[in-house]
Amino acid sequence: MSLHQLDIAPRDVSAGALGLLLDGPAPTPLAQLRLPGAAGASVVLGVLGASHVVAAEVRGHRLTEEVSCDAVAAGGRPLPAEQRSGGYAFTAATTTATRAELDATAARLRARAADDPAWLCGAFPGAADALTALTAQPLDGGWAWQTWHLYPAGDSGELVTTRTRWVP
Structure with missing residues (x-):
C-alpha cells in the first residue's frame, strides 16, 4: 500500500504556479516509492508539497523530472502543455473541476494507491481531495x-495531470 496521509501543509496550491525542471537535483520527497525494472532499471516516484519528482534510470542513463x-x-x-526531447515526451493538462468531481477523482486515486503497489499517493491536511498521485510502468x-495533482479551492478546484514516456 502506497497511500500516505502527510502531516504538512501543501506548498503548491495553484496549477498556475507549477513549473517543469528536467535533470536537476531531486528534492527530498515527503513520500516516495521505488519500482524496479528489467536489467537494473529503476524509477523513484516522489510526492513533494502537492507536486512531484521522478528519478528514473535505464542502462546507465538517468533522468529527473520535477513538477513543482x-x-x-x-x-x-x-509548466508546458508538451515537451519533447530525444527519448523524452511529456504532456500536461490543467482542468477546472467542481468539488464533487475533485472528490470523485480523489476517491478513485486513493483506492488505486491502496490496492496497487505501483501507485504512490500523498494526501494533505485540510481537504480530502488535496492530494498528489503517481504511477509508473516499465517500457x-x-x-x-x-x-495527478488536485488543488481544491472552495466549491471547485484545479486538476493537473501529466504523462511522461522516457526511452533513452
Whole structure:
C-alpha cells in the first residue's frame, strides 16, 4: 500500500504556479516509492508539497523530472502543455473541476494507491481531495509515468495531470 496521509501543509496550491525542471537535483520527497525494472532499471516516484519528482534510470542513463512551484526558480520553465526531447515526451493538462468531481477523482486515486503497489499517493491536511498521485510502468528500454495533482479551492478546484514516456 502506497497511500500516505502527510502531516504538512501543501506548498503548491495553484496549477498556475507549477513549473517543469528536467535533470536537476531531486528534492527530498515527503513520500516516495521505488519500482524496479528489467536489467537494473529503476524509477523513484516522489510526492513533494502537492507536486512531484521522478528519478528514473535505464542502462546507465538517468533522468529527473520535477513538477513543482520551485521548478522555475531552480532553472526550469513554466509548466508546458508538451515537451519533447530525444527519448523524452511529456504532456500536461490543467482542468477546472467542481468539488464533487475533485472528490470523485480523489476517491478513485486513493483506492488505486491502496490496492496497487505501483501507485504512490500523498494526501494533505485540510481537504480530502488535496492530494498528489503517481504511477509508473516499465517500457522496453525505458519508463512511462502519470501524475495527478488536485488543488481544491472552495466549491471547485484545479486538476493537473501529466504523462511522461522516457526511452533513452
